[in-house]
Amino acid sequence: MAAVADCPLCDADGGVLVVRTPPLRLIRAQEAGFPGFYRVVWHGHVAEFTDLAAPQRALCMEAVAQVEVAMRRHLSPDKVNLAALGNQVPHLHWHVIARYRWDSHFPAPVWAAAQRPAPADRLAAVEAALPAMEQELAETLRRLASGHAGT
Amino acid sequence: MAAVADCPLCDADGGVLVVRTPPLRLIRAQEAGFPGFYRVVWHGHVAEFTDLAAPQRALCMEAVAQVEVAMRRHLSPDKVNLAALGNQVPHLHWHVIARYRWDSHFPAPVWAAAQRPAPADRLAAVEAALPAMEQELAETLRRLASGHAGT
Numbered sequence: 001m002a003a004v005a006d007c008p009l010c011d012a013d014g015g016v017l018v019v020r021t022p023p024l025r026l027i028r029a030q031e032a033g034f035p036g037f038y039r040v041v042w043h044g045h046v047a048e049f050t051d052l053a054a055p056q057r058a059l060c061m062e063a064v065a066q067v068e069v070a071m072r073r074h075l076s077p078d079k080v081n082l083a084a085l086g087n088q089v090p091h092l093h094w095h096v097i098a099r100y101r102w103d104s105h106f107p108a109p110v111w112a113a114a115q116r117p118a119p120a121d122r123l124a125a126v127e128a129a130l131p132a133m134e135q136e137l138a139e140t141l142r143r144l145a146s147g148h149a150g151t
Numbered sequence: 152m153a154a155v156a157d158c159p160l161c162d163a164d165g166g167v168l169v170v171r172t173p174p175l176r177l178i179r180a181q182e183a184g185f186p187g188f189y190r191v192v193w194h195g196h197v198a199e200f201t202d203l204a205a206p207q208r209a210l211c212m213e214a215v216a217q218v219e220v221a222m223r224r225h226l227s228p229d230k231v232n233l234a235a236l237g238n239q240v241p242h243l244h245w246h247v248i249a250r251y252r253w254d255s256h257f258p259a260p261v262w263a264a265a266q267r268p269a270p271a272d273r274l275a276a277v278e279a280a281l282p283a284m285e286q287e288l289a290e291t292l293r294r295l296a297s298g299h300a301g302t
Contacts, residue, residue, distance in 0.1 A: 047230070048223065048230075049215075049216060049233060050216050050219045050220050054213070057213075058209060058212075061208065061209075061212050062208075065200060065201050065205075065208060068199065068200060069201050079198070079199075080199055080200070081235070081236045081237075081238070082200060083235070083236070084234070085230075085232045085233075085234070087232070087260070099238060108238070108262065109234075109260065109262040111262050111263045112263060113264070
């Protein structure tokens with residue numbers, strides 16, 4: 001699918017690249033206060049989840065699910081938040097966010113107003129766990145994509 | 152799966168019931184300012200999407216996708232928002248929300264601060280399109296569940 005001019009997710013990765021597979025990539029979002037904030041970005045420029053065919057949707061959501069699984073194991077979040085919004089950037093991307101009772105917004109969504117500062121030591125502990133998780137996820141998502149070659 | 156005490160989505164439908172199938176239900180959320188706001192609720196009390204097995208996840212997301220498809224056809228939204236958050240009610244439910252450039256929050260998420268009042272005539276036009284969409288969706292989701300009996 002052709003890239004679309006002036007689309008930030010056609011022009012660039014959109015964050016720190018964790019892994020790129022043929023249909024999609026995983027990036028770390030670098031959102032302040034949320035070290036465990038990742039996005040699964042479909043490379044092709046489609047706006048809505050249902051612009052994908054059913055096998056593509058299945059692959060995309062299995063990638064999202066595998067990010068959640070790794071996040072739960074490595075980061076022990078109190079909750080995982082999943083969302084495909086795209087109001088600002090209508091190029092399909094799934095937010096996968098590790099949430100904690102101590103984080104700046106909990107239990108509100110990350111898009112609501114902050115409720116408190118997040119403790120620096122807690123944020124640092126999550127950050128310290130990211131490299132091992134990302135290494136594992138790069139392998140998991142490559143394996144997933146190769147099992148769906150041609151999707 | 153046993154119901155959990157004091158869980159609002161174990162105790163009640165959680166909104167206006169559109170259809171109930173063996174594993175999940177569709178409800179209209181009745182959120183002020185967002186007539187096209189629905190939730191796909193998994194009946195069993197699980198907190199995270201990946202608490203479901205892969206075939207259950209696939210069925211759940213196909214239900215979400217079918218709600219989006221019907222929404223796009225009947226309500227012509229500018230964008231559809233999908234989200235499974237559950238910070239407040241950790242019982243798996245997917246928000247499926249028809250968004251419009253004219254709505255009170257666009258392009259911000261519905262959980263952010265409002266930016267303007269939504270025009271009453273536009274809201275009424277969306278509301279008028281809901282019954283036909285819901286009737287179609289009830290049939291679609293029943294068919295989907297019967298095709299996945301035993302999932």
